[in-house]
Amino acid sequence: MTELSDIEQLLAKEEIKLLKARRDRAVDTKDWDLYLSLHAPDHVSHNEGYPRWENAQEMIENVKQLLGPGKISVHHSHTPEITFESPIKAKGIWAMEDNIFWQQDGEEHWLNGFGFYHETYEKRNGKWLFTSRSLKRTHIRTSAGAVTGATKP
């Protein structure tokens, strides 16, 4: 394996951080075309409390449904730990906080969660893409009586 030069590694990190920023914005603005375009077709997702999604298509169908028009979501990601396994393969861990808001029986409910995203990325045809994402939660709190759809870990 040839190593990335320092400059190449810095540029690749910027591209991966941009990928991540776009993913967080795409999910919160419900821009599902953008969201899908950031993931490899064989992307695998695993969020605690939900089944594994084995490809990007399965992921997008589930995410669209979980965060449909009635849900407002805010995903904020922080302090990335990005490391390279090869010039075209990388791993990342990001601290995260999410806030979800929705109406339930005429009342506003909310979820506020914390955790870490464990992700992998690959450069395919000149473009970095997500190839896997696993969300490991440290804490979730919700409004009293909130029904979130996730099974308890």
Place this chain on the structure above:
Amino acid sequence: MNELSAIAKLSALEEIRLLKARRDRAADTKDWALYESLHAPDHRSENGDYGTWHTASEMIANVSRSMANLITMHHSHTPEIEFESPTRARGIWAMTGLSLWVQGEEQHWFRAFGHYFETYGYRGDRWLFTSRRLEYHHTARSPGAVFPPKLEGQTAKSALDGR
């Protein structure tokens, strides 16, 4: 247009992130001299329903008055910065904003989540803000809160925030 070299692009990204960090700190510490110095004279701020400020001096006059009685927190995350030319760039930042103030004798708060859409220009020898627009995705406030708080001799229209 010449393209930025790899190292020039990395340096410009760092400078723009530094500019943004200073702006958020200047807003929250009410350092209006620093705040204004980060913006081009022709900087344009778009504040949703609250109108557009066409110059940096119009912006600073409004922001400094509207935030005088607020404790604010502006946190910005995960920038998407792209270059249109070596001297022009665009950025999108996820944000959380929190304002705290006393209304009557009660503590009140206003919290917002959204995205900043910004442009930057390299003027002279440094990057400056040339425009900023804030789109909210969710806002919440304490029961009974009037936000933005009304100030003496100021309309609600001009009172909004440190966007």
